[in-house]
Amino acid sequence: MPGVFHLSLCLSPMKKDVVIVGGGMAGASAAFFLSRRMSVALVEREATLGHHSSGRTAAQYTLGISADTMRRMAAASKPFLERPPVDFPGGPLLAPRGCLTVARSGQVSGLERIREQIESVGARARITDAGETMALFPALRAEGVVAGLHEPGAMDLDVAALLEGYVNGAKARGAVFASGEAVLSIERRAGTWHVRTASRTVEAPVLVNAAGAWADQVAVLAGETPLGLTPLRRTAFNFVAEGSASPDAWPFVSNLDYRWYIRPEAGRMLGSLCDAVPAEPGEVRARDEDVKQAIAHIERDTAFRVTQVQSQWAGLRTFAADRNPVVGARAARRDFIGWPGRAVAESLLPRRWRRRLPRRSSATSCRPCTAS
Numbered sequence: 001m002p003g004v005f006h007l008s009l010c011l012s013p014m015k016k017d018v019v020i021v022g023g024g025m026a027g028a029s030a031a032f033f034l035s036r037r038m039s040v041a042l043v044e045r046e047a048t049l050g051h052h053s054s055g056r057t058a059a060q061y062t063l064g065i066s067a068d069t070m071r072r073m074a075a076a077s078k079p080f081l082e083r084p085p086v087d088f089p090g091g092p093l094l095a096p097r098g099c100l101t102v103a104r105s106g107q108v109s110g111l112e113r114i115r116e117q118i119e120s121v122g123a124r125a126r127i128t129d130a131g132e133t134m135a136l137f138p139a140l141r142a143e144g145v146v147a148g149l150h151e152p153g154a155m156d157l158d159v160a161a162l163l164e165g166y167v168n169g170a171k172a173r174g175a176v177f178a179s180g181e182a183v184l185s186i187e188r189r190a191g192t193w194h195v196r197t198a199s200r201t202v203e204a205p206v207l208v209n210a211a212g213a214w215a216d217q218v219a220v221l222a223g224e225t226p227l228g229l230t231p232l233r234r235t236a237f238n239f240v241a242e243g244s245a246s247p248d249a250w251p252f253v254s255n256l257d258y259r260w261y262i263r264p265e266a267g268r269m270l271g272s273l274c275d276a277v278p279a280e281p282g283e284v285r286a287r288d289e290d291v292k293q294a295i296a297h298i299e300r301d302t303a304f305r306v307t308q309v310q311s312q313w314a315g316l317r318t319f320a321a322d323r324n325p326v327v328g329a330r331a332a333r334r335d336f337i338g339w340p341g342r343a344v345a346e347s348l349l350p351r352r353w354r355r356r357l358p359r360r361s362s363a364t365s366c367r368p369c370t371a372s
């Protein structure tokens with residue numbers, strides 16, 4: 001039986017240049033880029049990669065991001081997403097959508113702020129008057145619209161294809177993906193990390209912490225000081241609505257208060273309450289009352305009448321205090337690299353960090369242990 005064969009071979013540790021903890025977008029992107037020059041193993045607790053935040057997004061690429069570093073990373077990611085490199089299995093990952101933010105009276109200065117943010121990274125954004133705003137998203141209730149901000153370069157992002165491309169590209173270079181295996185302990189001995197799951201140990205001189213909402217827990221397992229990351233629950237749902245003939249070509253739209261957003265999605269809509277409720281790392285589910293609240297907001301501000309909620313879910317978005325990414329080695333530890341909580345649109349591991357890592361070593365790998 002193949003399973004028995006695996007188990008007996010995996011008793012010896014798997015030796016790699018880098019071990020990555022976490023198989024969401026952050027871990028998968030790190031595996032893709034690092035495997036260009038190093039041997040890589042990635043360990044993911046869930047049976048499916050991208051099971052948590054990375055599989056629950058609104059799939060939006062926008063530069064209307066308040067955190068400065070995050071915005072610049074998103075802008076720097078665009079060429080990759082538009083034209084992935086030859087070693088990325090898959091085609092373009094972005095499709096035109098546009099993003100519209102709607103302001104009521106007294107809120108236009110908020111639109112100006114977002115416009116400046118978008119323009120600060122060389123992209124275009126335009127303040128629209130009430131009429132233009134309504135023309136862009138005709139289901140808005142006119143009485144609530146004074147102006148809008150249109151970001152034409154905002155895109156739909158094919159999140160599943162991005163994750164799959166990272167994983168398959170890394171696998172093609174020999175990276176090992178061990179899913180369905182929780183990291184239970186991490187020890188540092190004689191310059192090597194020993195990362196243990198119930199069925200194997202991976203040894204590597206460098207550890208990348210890409211555990212998203214669990215990144216502080218993984219830091220503690222590794223004997224490092226937690227950063228104080230905060231996971232915030234966000235609710236989303238797919239719905240069918242009366243009140244619009246064919247919204248497929250309309251932009252992603254949200255109000256400036258950020259009480260709801262909507263994105264047309266192949267004949268139906270994706271909606272969110274834009275909630276950001278502190279939560280413990282773990283499996284999170286949408287609460288019916290949050291979905292109802294979002295629907296009330298959407299029906300108040302648009303002509304939509306939600307006739308059916310087809311699916312609902314929640315996920316964790318994880319933030320440091322300044323809302324910027326936590327990327328890089330600890331000052332005293334070049335070998336412990338933090339890479340948690342990345343938005344999917346900014347998931348490209350910064351070149352600076354790729355350059356500072358050691359080159360591929362002669363470490364041997366336990367190929368038969370490869371899981372996916």
Ligand SMILES: Cc1cc2nc3c(=O)[nH]c(=O)nc-3n(C[C@H](O)[C@H](O)[C@H](O)COP(=O)(O)OP(=O)(O)OC[C@H]3O[C@@H](n4cnc5c(N)ncnc54)[C@H](O)[C@@H]3O)c2cc1C
Nearest residue numbers: 022024025026045054058060183212315341342343344345
């Ligand atoms: C509703 C919603 C909408 C969103 N919309 C957008 C959007 O439109 N655009 C955008 O760019 N971003 C969006 N985001 C944010 C985006 O989803 C996240 O920032 C991103 O997916 C985080 O990726 P990650 O790899 O850091 O985390 P995750 O995908 O959560 O991956 C972390 C992984 O680490 C694993 N792990 C943890 N501990 C262990 C352990 N001990 N052993 C093994 N494995 C472990 C977990 O099982 C998990 O799979 C949205 C998020 C939500 C919830």
